Amino acid sequence: xxxxxxxxxxxxxxxxxxxxxxxxxxxxxxxxxxxxxxxxxxxxxxxxxxxxxxxxxxxxxxxxxxxxxxxxxxxxxxxxxxxxxxxxxxxxxxxxxxxxxxxxxxxxxxxxxxxxxxxxxxxxxxxxxxxxxxxxxxxxxxxxxxxxxxxxxxxxxxxxxxxxxxxxxxxxxxx
Amino acid sequence: xxxxxxxxxxxxxxxxxxxxxxxxxxxxxxxxxxxxxxxxxxxxxxxxxxxxxxxxxxxxxxxxxxxxxxxxxxxxxxxxxxxxxxxxxxxxxxxxxxxxxxxxxxxxxxxxxxxxxxxxxxxxxxxxxxxxxxxxxxxxxxxxxxxxxxxxxxxxxxxxxxxxxxxxxxxxxxxxxxxxxxxxxxxxxxxxxxxxxxxxxxxxxxxxxxxxxxxxxxxxxxxxxxxxxxxxxxxxxxxxxxxxxxxxxxxxxxxxxxxxxxxxxxxxx
Numbered sequence: 001x002x003x004x005x006x007x008x009x010x011x012x013x014x015x016x017x018x019x020x021x022x023x024x025x026x027x028x029x030x031x032x033x034x035x036x037x038x039x040x041x042x043x044x045x046x047x048x049x050x051x052x053x054x055x056x057x058x059x060x061x062x063x064x065x066x067x068x069x070x071x072x073x074x075x076x077x078x079x080x081x082x083x084x085x086x087x088x089x090x091x092x093x094x095x096x097x098x099x100x101x102x103x104x105x106x107x108x109x110x111x112x113x114x115x116x117x118x119x120x121x122x123x124x125x126x127x128x129x130x131x132x133x134x135x136x137x138x139x140x141x142x143x144x145x146x147x148x149x150x151x152x153x154x155x156x157x158x159x160x161x162x163x164x165x166x167x168x169x170x171x172x173x174x175x
Numbered sequence: 176x177x178x179x180x181x182x183x184x185x186x187x188x189x190x191x192x193x194x195x196x197x198x199x200x201x202x203x204x205x206x207x208x209x210x211x212x213x214x215x216x217x218x219x220x221x222x223x224x225x226x227x228x229x230x231x232x233x234x235x236x237x238x239x240x241x242x243x244x245x246x247x248x249x250x251x252x253x254x255x256x257x258x259x260x261x262x263x264x265x266x267x268x269x270x271x272x273x274x275x276x277x278x279x280x281x282x283x284x285x286x287x288x289x290x291x292x293x294x295x296x297x298x299x300x301x302x303x304x305x306x307x308x309x310x311x312x313x314x315x316x317x318x319x320x321x322x323x324x325x326x327x328x329x330x331x332x333x334x335x336x337x338x339x340x341x342x343x344x345x346x347x348x349x350x351x352x353x354x355x356x357x358x359x360x361x362x363x364x365x366x367x368x369x370x371x372x373x374x375x376x377x378x379x380x381x382x383x384x385x386x387x388x389x390x391x392x393x394x395x396x397x398x399x400x401x402x403x404x405x406x407x408x409x410x411x412x413x414x415x416x417x418x419x420x421x422x423x424x425x426x427x428x429x430x431x432x433x434x435x436x437x438x439x440x441x442x443x444x
Contacts, residue, residue, distance in 0.1 A: 025252075025335075047389055047418050048396075060418050063389075066202035074200040074419050075389045077245050096204045 001108075005038035005056070007162045012040060014104075014169045016056045017067070017095065019088045021110065031058060045073045059086035064167060066094040092118025099128030104168065106117040106161060108132045110142025116149050126166035128168075130154045130161055180220035181208055192234060194308065195371045196241055198395035199343050204241065211240040242309045244280045244387070247328065248321075249287045250416050252335035254385075255271065257437040259337050262412055263295050264443075266380060272301040275378040278387030279305035282316025282363075283329075288383065289359040290345055294338070298362060303376060306368035317365045319355035321346075326353060334367050376407045382407060386416035393423055398423045404442065408442060413440045 001019070007141050022030075028044055042056040051057070051071045057059040059065035063075040065086050081087035092105055092115065105122035107115045109132060119129050129152045134140035146152060154164060181204065185197045196204055208220065215233075217223055226233045249255050266272050272292075276285045285305035291300040307313050330342040346353040368376060372388070382403050388396050403413055404426050413430065415438040421427045430440035 045418075046420065046422075048393055048423055063418060066200070066206070068200065068202050074202050076200075076203050076206075077386050077389075078206075079245055090206070094206070097205075098202070 002037050003043065003158060004162060005034060005040060007159070008038075008040055012166065012169060013053045014041070015051050015053055016100060016163075017045075017051070017059075017065070017091065018057065019065060019086045020057045020089045021084050021086075021112075021114070022061045024085070027063050028060075044150040045075070047073065047075050049073050059091060061086070064090045066090065067098040068094075069098050071098065082110070082112055084114050088115035089118040093121045096122040096125040096127055096168065099125075099127065103127035104130060104165070106130045106132075106165075107143050107146050107157070108161075109137035109139045111139045113145035114140065115142055116145045119146050119152070120150050123153075128153050130156065130164065132161060133157045176210075177205070177220060180224070180278075181205055184220055184224045184227065185206065187227055188234070188237070191228055192238070193372065194241075194369070195239060198371070198392050199390050200392055203390055205366055207241050209238055214240075215444055228280060239309070239311060244390075245310070246280045246283045246386075247325075247332060248283045249329060249332035249336045249338070250284060250385070251350060251437075252332045252337075254414070254417065254437045254439075255287065255291065255332075255336035257434045257439060258414070259295075261379065261433050261439060262414070263291070263297070265410075265412060266297060267295075269380055270300065271299060272381070273377060274303045274375065274381045274383070275379040276302060276303055276305040277368075277382060277384040277403070279307050279313075279316060279365075280309065281312045281321075282319065282365075283321070284383065284385065285316065285363055286319065286355050286359055287333075289363060290333075290338075292362075293359065294340065301362055303363045304366060304379070305363050306366050308367060308369035308371075313365050313367060317360075319360055320352050321355070323348060323351050324355055331344070370402065371395065375402060377406065377413065379406055379410055381412045381414070383414045384416075386419070388419050389416060397424045397426075400426045404429060407442045409442060410442045411442045413442065414438065415440070 031042055040056050044060045045057045045065060062085055064078055066074040068074055081090055095103055103122055105119050105127055108121060123129050131143045131146050131152045133155050134144040137143050189197060212223060227237060277284045285303055288303055292301045311327045332344045346355050419438055430442055433439040433441045
């Protein structure tokens, strides 16, 4: 992720929402470190916070992250899904319903299949799906699981994903 | 159109049973209802509505599905640490201490509070009101029986929160379960109270409502915060969950932050 945020430019305006599998007891020191290397402001989501352009949001540990139709965040403490809380599936499914075809779902390195169902839902709702090339991922299980389950729109190495995201958002900007 | 069907289902639940989920977070309720639907084998939400109105067992199951909250003993140990350091000194100044644990679910956090009060030598002059609208959870909480498999995690939480005693001294083991000591249950009053529909029932010194408000939409949160404000003595303390705040409510200016990170607030005089 450090690489990703050092490469995304300052003017990347599309909001980014991240779910990473982290320990329930983790503090947010790692977010501070990430911010140092990043061109975009990165923060943990606050409850009921509105999603703003130009920001990067990270799901807090030990909560599931949901996105409301009015583009605010909700948190829940439901049972773990795919042994995870926050779960990627949970966030992706609510994001798919809130944003429909204005959503890009990206799956990077990971060691279980959390996110596969979520990516399917994103596709069902008209969104774009991008997966990190398993051959280039530190842990190929998660991206490979998505590719096995559906026809993903793009399979790319990390640099390729970043270039694509920049391109897409630039096109949007010029509309 | 699922949103409309959900709206009608919640309206049916409210009108028939008086449980009001209409101002809960939409994404959360939708998720719970869809899971419930999947488990029930029904084809659509309108069928659920019909069943809710005619089949009490089904309605009861749905209510459980919509209200189960996952909880732990000493959840967020950092919070309990701060409670010991910042809140206990304030409580010590009162001759009698009244604590309201709102949305206590199956009671884990109420027992955690009892443990702390006992360790601080304050429990004999304390009453903990532990309330929830889920009668099943409340009955379970009153029994104080928990799964043995959770105790390892709870012991870690307890120790991280600054607990120095042997945690296993607070319960007796019985095969797969543990039962909390009678000495802890002694001053906890378990009562059915619905934050959405019920009103002030006591004036208290400390309110803990952690990770309950996250399920409510902004308007409902505001309403409940007003209820808490009206239930607290001047200078009383309000504790919220680690990602909850007063920021979007009308009550924001009425409190001072005692611990910003741990969401502990003191009501202004």
